[in-house]
Amino acid sequence: MAPVDDDILEFKxxxxxxxxxxxxxxxxxxxxxxxxxxxxxxxxxxxxxVQSIVRDNRMxxxxxxxxxxxxxxxxxxxx
Numbered sequence: 001m002a003p004v005d006d007d008i009l010e011f012k013x014x015x016x017x018x019x020x021x022x023x024x025x026x027x028x029x030x031x032x033x034x035x036x037x038x039x040x041x042x043x044x045x046x047x048x049x050v051q052s053i054v055r056d057n058r059m060x061x062x063x064x065x066x067x068x069x070x071x072x073x074x075x076x077x078x079x
Contacts, residue, residue, distance in 0.1 A: 007033055007034055008031060009031065011029075011031075011032070013039060015028065016060075016074045020074070028040045034046070037049065037061075037063075044063055048064045048065075049061055049062070049063055050062050050072065060074060061074070
């Protein structure tokens with residue numbers, strides 16, 4: 001994770017499937033500015049984050065999507 005300035009954090013992440021496995025080999029780019037979490041092209045308001053787990057240098061987030069079939073998306077964020 002690389003700090004850009006005091007309020008912006010840039011990082012790399014993997015999208016995870018329902019089994020918790022990364023869906024691609026290559027990491028995606030993300031950014032957090034304290035109000036919006038940007039993951040690739042998706043912008044997620046902080047209020048939509050329903051759970052976060054940190055272990056070692058990795059973070060797993062569960063985000064409310066509002067999709068009827070898949071209401072929560074999970075992703076892995078790592079340095």
